[in-house]
Amino acid sequence: MSKLKAAVKRRDIREAVEKSLEARKRRNRRFRLMGLGAVITGMLLLAVMFASIGSNGYSAFLRTEILLDIDFDPAVIDPDGSRGADVLMQADYTGLVKSSLRNYFPDVKKRKQKRALYRLVSSGAGDQLRDMVMEDPSLIGSSREVWLIADDDLDQYYKHGKGQSRLKEQQIYWVAMLEADGRLRKVFNTTFFIAGDSREPELAGIRGALMGSFFVILITLGLSLPLGVAAAIYLEEFAPRNHWTDLIEVNINNLAAVPSIVFGLLGLAVFINFMGLPRSAPLVGGLVLTLMTLPTIIIASRAALKSVPPSIREAALGMGASRMQTVFQHVLPLAMPGMLTGTIIGMAQALGETAPLLMIGMVAFIADIPTGPLDSATVLPVQIYLWADSPERAFMERTSAAILVLLAFLVTMNLLAIWLRRRFERRW
Amino acid sequence: MKQPSIIACVGVLAMITGTAMAVSRDTVYIVGSSTVYPFATVVAERFGKSTKFNTPKIESTGSGGGMKLFCEGVGVRHPDITNASRRIKKSEFEKCRRNGVRDIVEVKIGYDGIVVANSIEAPRFNLSRRDIFLALAKQVPDPRAPESGKLVANPYQTWKNVNPALPDYRIEVLGPPPTSGTRDAFAELAMEAGCMTFDWIRQIKDETKKLNKSGDKQQAKALKKRYKAICHGVREDGRYIEAGENDNLIVQKLGVNPKALGVFGYSFLEQNEDRIQGSLIDGVAPEFELIASGKYPVSRPLFFYVKKAHVGKVPGIREYLAEFTSEKAWGEEGYLVDKGLIPMSREEREKYARDAKELNPMHF
Numbered sequence: 043m044s045k046l047k048a049a050v051k052r053r054d055i056r057e058a059v060e061k062s063l064e065a066r067k068r069r070n071r072r073f074r075l076m077g078l079g080a081v082i083t084g085m086l087l088l089a090v091m092f093a094s095i096g097s098n099g100y101s102a103f104l105r106t107e108i109l110l111d112i113d114f115d116p117a118v119i120d121p122d123g124s125r126g127a128d129v130l131m132q133a134d135y136t137g138l139v140k141s142s143l144r145n146y147f148p149d150v151k152k153r154k155q156k157r158a159l160y161r162l163v164s165s166g167a168g169d170q171l172r173d174m175v176m177e178d179p180s181l182i183g184s185s186r187e188v189w190l191i192a193d194d195d196l197d198q199y200y201k202h203g204k205g206q207s208r209l210k211e212q213q214i215y216w217v218a219m220l221e222a223d224g225r226l227r228k229v230f231n232t233t234f235f236i237a238g239d240s241r242e243p244e245l246a247g248i249r250g251a252l253m254g255s256f257f258v259i260l261i262t263l264g265l266s267l268p269l270g271v272a273a274a275i276y277l278e279e280f281a282p283r284n285h286w287t288d289l290i291e292v293n294i295n296n297l298a299a300v301p302s303i304v305f306g307l308l309g310l311a312v313f314i315n316f317m318g319l320p321r322s323a324p325l326v327g328g329l330v331l332t333l334m335t336l337p338t339i340i341i342a343s344r345a346a347l348k349s350v351p352p353s354i355r356e357a358a359l360g361m362g363a364s365r366m367q368t369v370f371q372h373v374l375p376l377a378m379p380g381m382l383t384g385t386i387i388g389m390a391q392a393l394g395e396t397a398p399l400l401m402i403g404m405v406a407f408i409a410d411i412p413t414g415p416l417d418s419a420t421v422l423p424v425q426i427y428l429w430a431d432s433p434e435r436a437f438m439e440r441t442s443a444a445i446l447v448l449l450a451f452l453v454t455m456n457l458l459a460i461w462l463r464r465r466f467e468r469r470w
Numbered sequence: 471m472k473q474p475s476i477i478a479c480v481g482v483l484a485m486i487t488g489t490a491m492a493v494s495r496d497t498v499y500i501v502g503s504s505t506v507y508p509f510a511t512v513v514a515e516r517f518g519k520s521t522k523f524n525t526p527k528i529e530s531t532g533s534g535g536g537m538k539l540f541c542e543g544v545g546v547r548h549p550d551i552t553n554a555s556r557r558i559k560k561s562e563f564e565k566c567r568r569n570g571v572r573d574i575v576e577v578k579i580g581y582d583g584i585v586v587a588n589s590i591e592a593p594r595f596n597l598s599r600r601d602i603f604l605a606l607a608k609q610v611p612d613p614r615a616p617e618s619g620k621l622v623a624n625p626y627q628t629w630k631n632v633n634p635a636l637p638d639y640r641i642e643v644l645g646p647p648p649t650s651g652t653r654d655a656f657a658e659l660a661m662e663a664g665c666m667t668f669d670w671i672r673q674i675k676d677e678t679k680k681l682n683k684s685g686d687k688q689q690a691k692a693l694k695k696r697y698k699a700i701c702h703g704v705r706e707d708g709r710y711i712e713a714g715e716n717d718n719l720i721v722q723k724l725g726v727n728p729k730a731l732g733v734f735g736y737s738f739l740e741q742n743e744d745r746i747q748g749s750l751i752d753g754v755a756p757e758f759e760l761i762a763s764g765k766y767p768v769s770r771p772l773f774f775y776v777k778k779a780h781v782g783k784v785p786g787i788r789e790y791l792a793e794f795t796s797e798k799a800w801g802e803e804g805y806l807v808d809k810g811l812i813p814m815s816r817e818e819r820e821k822y823a824r825d826a827k828e829l830n831p832m833h834f
Binding site: 433 | 510514518524528529717718735738740805809
């Protein structure tokens with residue numbers, strides 16, 4: 043009897059287990075599907091974002107040029123024949139472009155029509171000619187065909203068609219004539235990478251902003267890496283555990299979550315108003331972003347130090363190494379990949395930051411390319427913000443193109459972080 | 471060890487260069503209105519290209535923020551010029567004087583129209599300022615008895631409710647937030663004017679003026695507060711949508727939603743004429759000539775202010791003024807007009823160009 047009972051009981055348990063097993067497996071599958079769904083949704087959104095920015099922005103990497111016969115008339119450029127640099131610098135090169143356009147379209151007589159005609163060529167075309175003449179004064183007196191930068195309205199029309207441009211019927215007719223003669227072309231937009239900011243979209247570039255970002259990041263890295271690592275080493279390896287260090291730790295964790303604009307306000311009060319450093323300078327930007335990234339770096343570095351097993355320290359101490367030798371010769375090299383990862387992520391965060399820079403005057407129109415950390419400068423995200431707010435339609439694609447460049451930098455930095463971790467990380 | 475000494479070096483270096491920088495500056499430093507920013511930057515760029523001076527640095531801080539920085543004092547740390555989309559206030563002028571900024575040169579540069587626009591796919595609106603007030607105010611006079619002096623929460627849901635001649639669209643207006651100068655000007659020029667078409671509200675304003683004259687400042691202030699609350703208060707039930715400071719965003723949203731209207735500066739209309747159209751206001755279209763002649767009712771003057779004490783100390787200020795006030799910049803066919811500035815009349819241009827040349831300080 044009791045045997046039978048036991049068998050029944052066993053079967054019950056088995057059945058019960060089998061029943062619940064099905065439910066457990068289902069739950070397991072559901073959870074995995076949900077996780078996969080979350081990842082796919084995330085990837086899809088990311089793909090949509092990249093596709094939208096990319097499709098908006100790629101056309102900014104091309105620019106439209108017009109081929110015109112330019113007569114480098116000595117009577118206009120250098121009436122005295124002195125060839126002095128000042129004379130060549132000040133000459134009316136835009137006049138040369140205008141007369142070339144008049145020659146090409148001899149029917150255009152009315153003043154208003156002429157203005158519409160001149161508007162096909164960028165206001166920077168004159169500067170292009172000036173640069174050519176300054177480089178090679180022997181051009182004066184000759185006549186040759188020159189590819190000149192087209193105005194943004196023509197550029198938008200040529201790239202995207204009628205719906206995207208402000209060109210009038212008459213101008214479209216002229217453009218068709220130029221095109222029929224093979225006098226229009228699209229080339230790689232070098233201006234975008236070598237020019238500073240400009241209010242003419244076809245002349246605007248990101249070089250100034252890139253240099254600004256470079257100086258800012260240089261200063262941020264140069265200050266926050268040694269400070270952050272030193273602070274982390276002291277707190278983790280040397281500092282006694284007491285209320286004071288607890289307080290410091292709480293504060294550091296807190297600072298990591300403070301909105302970044304607060305650091306901008308602090309920078310304005312301390313670095314500009316109190317220390318008298320120049321407004322809009324990458325130096326101040328770097329100092330402010332150092333304050334912002336320090337907590338991130340300290341927390342990451344401490345985590346990296348913590349993950350080095352105590353056996354390493356004990357072995358070194360047991361062999362007679364001093365505390366400092368232990369830390370610098372054994373612990374630090376093992377913790378370095380983690381620290382660098384944290385630093386790079388902090389730098390990527392700093393690279394994309396605008397809010398604190400608003401307070402210290404880096405949100406500004408700065409056309410000259412900065413040559414040092416004390417020159418006025420702006421940074422890449424700020425440039426994006428300023429362009430997004432400009433009325434000219436052609437700035438829209440430049441905004442997207444600048445975002446692409448910024449994204450490329452961020453992706454590179456994050457890949458570097460991943461690579462460093464893979465390459466040097468040791469697991470225990 | 472090594473690190474602290476590096477940090478100390480950088481710190482000391484920073485201090486030294488900081489004080490060195492404070493002694494002189496070779497770039498003109500301009501702050502102020504985001505409405506004037508697109509014009510000032512064009513002038514600055516041309517100025518930088520065509521002269522031996524550096525391109526001026528222009529920060530877009532808003533009119534109020536610019537005045538604050540400008541009036542903080544004299545010295546290379548403070549801006550030389552501030553742009554404004556309104557005239558300097560008496561309180562700001564006095565603050566300037568208190569901080570030692572005595573001689574300020576006022577230069578009016580032209581006008582900016584504020585437009586109410588929609589997509590070209592929808593019919594063009596013909597609005598009166600009274601319509602604008604009724605459609606957007608938080609509280610309106612009771613529709614059943616408009617002159618009774620009774621206010622009710624804005625009951626209008628469609629434009630047809632407001633004025634039977636308008637389309638039967640839900641009221642949906644995208645516009646700037648309260649921090650924007652454009653919003654201030656819009657409230658003052660469009661909504662307040664519409665508000666004043668109600669006699670009893672107008673009487674409050676007249677009363678305020680009378681009290682001000684008779685010297686009862688406190689009572690006047692209370693009344694002013696009352697009519698400002700009525701006339702400038704914008705409804706918060708989702709019919710007016712604050713779209714941020716980015717006017718491009720408003721233009722894009724209008725393209726997607728043809729039934730919505732947007733409020734922004736004329737230059738954005740001019741750049742997007744193929745997508746959007748400006749509504750007639752009191753029967754006048756927001757067109758270049760009509761704004762320039764003052765017929766279009768919602769337009770405001772733009773200014774910049776120069777610190778006379780800085781002229782001669784910072785190189786290039788005088789030359790920048792000359793560039794800005796030249797006919798090729800702000801004239802009827804100048805390059806600023808291409809960017810959407812509405813020029814002043816010839817006499818006004820001559821007056822302000824003379825003021826800028828001779829650096830005649832302004833008086834209040």
